[in-house]
Amino acid sequence: MMKPSKTLSATAGNKSRGSSRWLAMVLVRALVVILCVTTAVFFLIRIVPGDPSKMILGEYSTPEALESMHHALGLDLSLGDQFLRFVKILFTQGDTGNSIISGTSTRELIADRAPVTLLLIGMASVFAIIIALLLATLAATNKDKLPDHLIRIFPTITLGMPVFWVGLLLILMFSVRLRWFPVGGVGEGWGGTLHSLALPAITVAFSQIPTLVRSLRAQMLDVLESDFVVTLKAARIPRAIIMFKHVMRNAALPTLMLFGVNLSYLIGGTLVVEQVFGIKGIGSLLFSSIAKRDFPVIQGIALYCAISVVIISLLVEIISRWLDPRTKGKS
Template identity: 55%
Template sequence: MLLVLALVTVGVFLIVRLVPGDPAQMVLGLKARPEQIADMHRRLGLDQPLWRQFTSFIATLLTTGDTGLSIAYNASSRALVLSRMPVSLWLIGCSAVLVVAISLPLAMTAALHKDGWVDQLVRIVPTITLGMPEFWVGLVFVLLFAVTLKIFPVGGVQPGIDGMLYSMALPSLTIALAQTPFIVRSLRTRILEVLGSDFVVTLRAAHLPERVIRRHVLRNALLPALQLYGMKISFLVGGTLVVEQVFGLPGVGSLLFNAITARDFPLIQAIAIYCALGVVLVSVVVEIAGGLIDYRVRGAAVGGRNRAAAGEWNSAAARGAL
């Protein structure tokens, strides 16, 4: 976790300074005089050497958890990100739930009807949605469900939990449709492998109900899909940038868009670091969930610490049995 966060911090610090454009010029305008631009450089610390800017940035980050004052908003970058974070978390959470709700039934249905017309349909339709840009899908949803049918709002966020869920329906569905094909494909392949394993044949020979067998099959097939699902959470974070702009949501994505436009170094760095922290925490949660779903993951972790003792015990037990 620390290594990833350190690499993101260094990478973002360098990348935003390699992009052409002068943030002082962005703030003051094209008609600003050279002495005004130079004075703005001194106030922002941009006249200092790069290594001094980096050490000052790291010191501020470690002592305050902030990346400095936003150039465009003249406010704490951390406060700006945290004020926009709830909307983005709602969007990411609803999208993640929709990905699961769509992927699990489709993958199970396709695997149980292998090579049938249902399987072919499930494999083709998500692939088509994969090639559609998210902004185009969002605009189609707005025109169809908001403007024409007037079922959902055109954009913005409504108050209350019910209003938030109502506002997030179309944006979260837009993001979920872009990530569902990967999960469906991975989960379908794994379910087919598990269906051909020996324990499934044994369960069916014991005449267990099909719903019980499916539960065991799904539990054994979930771990690879869960790991891929954890990776796709980072793409959900990236998808908010475009989708929030389409639906007019006041989240971190739209804030990042404005920060990039204004070349707001501190704000871009704050958003990148907080998003990286969120992705890393999600990866840890996925690892923990993998252990809860599949006991072999817990066994591997425990066995890694006790492998030598277990090997000695097994050797003694084998000698005793002989």
């Protein structure tokens, strides 16, 4: 008969090997996605009509000048050679080259604008989570009552609203009429920065709240109807403890995974909202680079955003597996 210590050791070894295989598969999948995004960004940008050399030299530039500029920018090479050159610079320098317009490193341009954009994304995420928790809890605890009906109607209406249109409405209401927030730009100091980014962050969060509320409400209702919650109620455990310690903890996991999936939409919405509110972040840099056909900067922004989404989605998946007791020990 096998000793208990040997049995426990074998079980622990199987769990460790199963977790290692799962983590390796997830990392490989993330790497493949990053490589596919890198390839797609390079070729899709070059499909768009327009000549960067003409943007620099002007419409009335001579063919000789255009040819010289093409050579300087490496645009006279074949697409295959350009791609190999692009990949080499990307993996050796962590960059996509120098800006065609300013000649500055793409990495430096993005790093200069990134803090404001990252802060805006962080604030939008916090607002989305807090508001979704409050609305979903109110709806789940008042099932089929007036608050529940109003909150269930809310996602249906708001999902069809473009984020830039919501931003314009909020500016008219809270900046022009009530004057609670500045119309645009970023204030000075931490207090001024947070105050000026509050309204844009709420605008970005507005696009994520409907799906989060709908998902979290459904999960909370399922947990509230489960047997262990009925037992806790029969034991006269305080309602607040049941909701926040047991119900919300078990219902939050699927919503967390949904939030990770929708993160790409949140980042994309942030770039658009920056234009609406006149914030000099990565979004304004992206739109100005698109207008000027600045290939390296467009590629850099697209790649850094895509890699950020892949990494954060990977972390959400790892955290979700770690928090979910049903996946612990599965090979």
